[in-house]
Amino acid sequence: MKLYDHTINTxxxxPLDLTSFKGKKVLLVNVASECGLTPQYEQLQQIYEEYGGDHFVIIGIPSNDFMGQEPGTPEQIATFCSRNYGVSFPLTEKVHVKGENQHPLFTWLCHSGEKGEELEVKWNFHKFLIDENGDFVCDIDPRTLPNDKKITDWINS
Structure with missing residues (x-):
């Protein structure tokens, strides 16, 4: 299974056409507006402006699964991200990233760990790297900043 086999709305x-990202590296990140890690939006936007385009994209996926830190409506989320961080990368509908109502995209991500290990979304701003072919590469801890060398080296490789 690949990223392109899934569906999610903006x-x-x-509908967000995930097949439109074929040939691009994709950083998927679950986001929240009221989290201590929310300032990561700034670095996400910076790397999107620097690297985004023909070969790289970021997709932010709001979730309210961690201590209710994304309580907003779609309009409130869009306004918050635009006003506070100038977010221009795609944002999806708010979904569950864990639990019995976990969105199928996150079920796939969490079952794509190295050597068949199951992953768990640890917190808001957990990052998932997807290669140009739509295959899972690895996950990145929520506290790792988006502009960390591990991520930027991967984008540039």
Missing amino acids: LSGE
Whole structure:
């Protein structure tokens, strides 16, 4: 299974065509507006501006699964991200990233660990790297900043 085999809507409720990212490296990150890690939006936007385009994209996926830290409506989330961080990368609908109602995209991500290990979304701003072919590469701890050398080296490789 690949990233392109999944469906998810944009924050405005329209289908997001994941096949449009074929040939691009993708950083998927579950996001929240009221988390101590929320300032990572700034670094996410910076690397999106620096590297985004023909070969790299970031997709932010809001979730309210961790201590209710993303309580907003789609309109509130969009306004918050735009006003506070100038977010221009795609944002999806708010979904569950863990638990019995986990979105199928995150079920796939969590079952794509190295050597068949199951992964668990640890907190908001957990990052998942997907290669140009739509295959899972690795996950990155939520506290690792988006502009960490491990991520930027991967984007540039």
